[in-house]
Amino acid sequence: MTAATAEPTTDDQQGYSARHLSVLEGLEAVRKRPGMYIGSTDSRGLAHCLWEIVDNSVDEALAGHCTHISVVMRADGSFEVGDNGRGIPVDIEPKTGLPGVELVMTRLHAGGKFGGVSYTASGGLHGVGASVVNALSARLDVEVDREGHTNAISFKRGLPGVFADEGRPNARFKKSSGVRQIRRVARRTTGTRTRFWPDLQIFLPDATVEQSLVLDRMRQTAFLIPGLTIEVRDERGEETVHETFCFEGGIGEYCTYLAKDAAISDVLRLQGRGRFTETVPVLDGQGHLTPTDVERELEVDIALRWGGGYDTTMRSFVNVIATPKGGTHLRGFERSLARVLNEQLRAARLLKASDDDVIKEDALEGLTAVVTVRLPEPQFEGQTKEILGTSAATRIVGTVVSKELKEIFENPGRGQKPQLRAVLEKVVGAAKTRIAARTQRDNQRRKNALENSALPAKLVDCRATDDRSELFIVEGDSALGTAKLARNSEFQALLPIRGKILNVQKASVADMLKNTECAAIIQVLGAGSGRTFDLDAARYGRAIIMADADVDGSHIRCLLLTLFHRYMRPMLEAGRVFSAVPPLHRIELVRPKRGQDKYIYTYSDAELRRRLVELERKGQSWKEPIQRYKGLGEMDADQLAETTLDPQHRILRRIRIEDAEEASKVFDLLMGSEVAPRRAFITAGASELDTDRIDT
Known part of the structure; x- marks a missing residue:
């Protein structure tokens, strides 16, 4: 039929009438x-x-x-x-x-x-x-x-x-x-x-x-x-x-028959009953159906036993009729089982206050259970009776399970205490395994998304794709503006990072992938991370860390190298990771001699003192005060190109791993979660520190 209506024709009216209706009688x-x-x-x-x-x-x-x-x-x-x-x-x-x-x-x-x-x-x-x-x-x-x-x-x-x-x-x-x-x-x-x-x-x-x-x-x-x-x-x-x-032996014997793994606990029997009121149509004396409140009683009998395996074997029945798809009675059992186990786990201090509750799947791992209820006129969903629909069963079964199982845990019988402890430990172990598996899946999903997604917008890419291409990891957006003017766009790409990245030596893989700066570096290099890192797939021939020549810059370099060492180690092993060496000082000569540069750059205080002595011996003067660079952002484009970016004049420090095991120990010492060894290292080396070099 359509939305529009029309007068039926005479043929239509004659083609469908009461004589076409069928009445099926009996069977x-x-x-x-x-x-x-x-x-x-x-x-x-x-x-x-x-x-x-x-x-x-x-x-x-x-x-x-x-x-x-x-x-x-x-x-x-x-x-x-x-x-x-x-x-x-x-x-x-x-x-x-x-x-x-x-x-x-x-x-x-x-x-x-x-x-x-x-x-x-x-x-x-x-x-x-x-x-x-x-x-x-x-x-x-x-x-x-x-x-x-x-x-x-x-x-x-x-x-x-x-x-x-x-x-x-x-x-x-x-x-x-x-x-x-x-x-x-x-x-x-x-x-x-x-x-x-x-x-x-x-x-x-x-x-x-x-x-x-x-x-x-x-x-x-x-x-x-x-x-x-x-x-x-x-x-x-x-x-x-x-x-x-x-x-x-009844369902206790049935539970033992169904179990195929080694037992952790004996078969536990939970029995009880409860009453509920149900409104049903009842024939009265005149043959009319009248809604009537009927008092019902529901009996609960459950046998359960935990084993060392991982599979769950559950059988549920209503008046001996199997309900393979469960129903309200099974729902009440599973909810109450998880709730009681959470209470006992926290009471036994196997779960901390900050830990998430274990879920139904954790409690059911390795469990063999037979859940039976008996009641007059249960409500099934369909004639095939595969799902119980009587709503009161959830509450009554849940109450019986809570009361009986709690009593078993709080007042264990002879020899039951170590068994029940083993059950709780198994449930906690299942929860930890589930969380670890979920974390692994999330990390892999996030990692795949990183590797397959578009490059970050803040990347300033280059045109070359061969081995001479270079990726400069630049500290701060302020230095980025100057670096854009100073770079050679043919083969030099720039990726700015904001502040200090995550210390990945302490953090988990998930936290590392969530960190914006770490994720951007892995994404831009395009070779993956960890065990899946493919050096041949790297988008750049070199990775150059360009940070300020101060304490914070040193810390940033250390954090970045920790990232490379832990998740992109083949780059270090191949000698493709460098640290740019920007100057600390600039000396401007008053009257430079013919062929002599007007500006002289020095890279340490000792070098500055040595150059000044040399100039003084030659009778050359310079402008005071001597410029001291506090960051890359203080240089103009020409100065940055000449000192840090131009391959003809710059100084790069190649980062090598001569001894991978020793390098791992150093990274763990300097960046790991153990504070005491790091404090001892700092204390032992304090006497060797030149206090005049401290940047205050």
Whole structure:
């Protein structure tokens, strides 16, 4: 349809009318849209049909009326499930006039699990499980042992009747209602046997139920209901496979079975219960649905155990029904587990006040846990029951976990104290590993961004790209202006830095990459940093540090060399790092002789005294006072070019590493985080210092 409306034509009106509407009655909706009820029509959906029938028997065991369940996979493709429970009712239901077993198998939302009278906790909740399987079966037979008789009823694609031949889905079928008594049994004998043949009109030809899947599910169920015996027989292969499961240890034994790594702690058991109020629609005497507040009780039983591995194994269940995608009960467990462990870590001083809390993933590392809850009429998200939606479960499970786990840590049993300490240390170790891994990823991401991003705007680049190109790292923006006029733009590039860069000997890689000046130098050189530094990829043949000839300038040179030494050492090893040597003084001659320069530059106080003595001997005078440069910014372009930039006249000091190990020790001594060795070094050398050279 479009936004514009138009009068329908006569043909349109005749083409769509009430006679075109379809009404699906009974089980037709299930056969029309099977995916809505069992998820799919492949092997997964077929397995779900088997679980629906098995779960009805398991519910009898949960209610305390069943001690034995059998599951048989027949060679003809059918499945049979039997139990010694109470048996599905066979008497007449007053409203419909149908036997109970026929009502359960042919009507959606019919069963004994709605009012909370027959079952206080069950897996089947919507009353559609058995009827859905019936609708999707070519044939389904039910036998019920009750009141001294075996009562039988059969169905073909959801319709009740009688087959002319036993055990064949394509035998002649006659529709009829009601159950028939086929034999007498002992009056105390009760139970239900259901056998169904999946309808090949519905399921894919290759749909099958794997033997291992059934064995795992039945073993799991036997763990969850201590004392229940479950037999599984697979007759489909050349040899019949027969397994029997019965476990008295419950989920504690299941937790041990699931764990594959070496144990750090024993299996811890957390048990408790809580009450909540739920508003549900209830049928009143007139048959109307009335919202009613119902008091519910939720039982919590959790087994957990930490091991030395790194994987997490979690199983969660609601009334013995697995919830592989979790839900509100698992959310409450994980939140409370992390909260209690954080409290215990801080109490044990394994976490400092400044440390971040450990997170759920840290607490779950190496954990094997089985989380089970039991409650009447839980709210699931969908018929496949993979996610619990009952909101109160989060609070109740969280409360039980907090109380019980805190009690275990604060009042450990005999031999438990070292185990619990080991658990806390493992959780802290997991947190530190996670933080270190995240830092490494962030550093690599930041480093890649540096190497791949555009060059910084403050770079004054040159035209040459060969080995004669030079990068001057200039101290301060004031010197940059003069250096721009003094440089040779053909092969000399300028990168200004502001003040003193980060002391990378103390700082982490992350802090170094965050520092604007350090990042700019690495980015401009374009060869990477650390282990990934590629000398051949460097954009310049030389790196020249150009700082003032004072104490601050010396400190800046030391900081820059620390950066090169730690993160770009191949530049130093190749002899491609230099320090410019600007003059300290300028002597201006009054009457220079022919061929003599008017200006004489000196680079130290000793050199200045020596030159003045020489001039005095020659009878030459000079202007007073002699100029003393305090910084590169005090020079004009001609002076800077002549003294520091022009290759014909400048002085460069090559920085070499003759002994890399000794150099590392010196850098660590001068720039490292240990203060005491540096103080001792300064104190020991104090007597050798010429106080007249101190720049005050």
